[in-house]
Amino acid sequence: MTWWQIRKRDADVERELQSDLELEEEEQREHGVPPEEARHAALRSFGNPTLISEQTRAVWSWNGLESLLRDLRISVRALFPVAWVFNHCRSRNGVVHRCYDIAIHRDRSPSIMFRSNDTTSSYDASRILAMAAICLSHSRVSTSSRFRPCCVRM
Amino acid sequence: MLILRTLLYGPSHGHQIGKHIQRTTNEFLQMQHGSLYPALHRLERRGWVVSKWQTAPDRNREFKYYRLTDMGRKQLVVEESQWKQMAEAVARIMWPAAEES
Secondary structure: OOHHHHHHHHHHHHHHHHHHHHHHHHHHOOOOOOOOHHHHHHHHOOHHHHHHHHHHHHHHHHOOHHHHHHHHHHHHHHHHHHHHHHHHHHOOOHHHHHHHHHHOOOOOOOHHHHOOOOHHHHHHHHHHHHHHHHHOOOOOOOOOHHOOOOOOOO | OOOHHOOOOOEHHHHHHHHHHHHHHOOOOOOOOHHHHHHHHHHHHHOOOEEEEEOOOOOOOEEEEEEEOOOHHHHHHHHHHHHHHHHHHHHHHOOHHHHOO
């Protein structure tokens, strides 16, 4: 499904909810509710339109590339704080640097404690991950707020 | 199953379906819109219903009408059968004497 088809489908959901909400409002007025209260009464009866819209759109979005992109973005967002912490701690603290090597690389050789340039590649990888997280966290791919984890930004 | 059964009478829009279920069950089942619209779209995605924007005869506006497909009719038969089996099984446990007599 192309992006414009997704946009069209989302607009269709919004239009459907809006028309049914307006009908509910009309029925409230027909039942004798004053016009100024009819809208609130309709909303009370209808529920939260934004939430309903998200839940309805989620029915269609659990397939294909859209789902993959969302999963990828959420995964990177979740990893971003970890990458950020490692970026800062590794460059300032030799002990943390060493713990990282032991934990991640399973390297238990004592000599690595005194080598500062050994882990350049993994350092670069974490920088790339952080950059990717920033780019993806600013993308406008729609996702349900229910699945959106909190995001720590620099 | 309730939505499919409601659509057996003819095409309806979401608001009508919710009201019909509520009214028919004497307000016992309150169809929440947060459940109704995702359910309708799920049925549409599975091909059991199709939707079309049409002008309502009594209102001068368009609504999204859902119509049961042949696949939907078959699915309704399946779900009705499953529901009967479930209801009978529960009844045998809850009221064993009535079942034996």
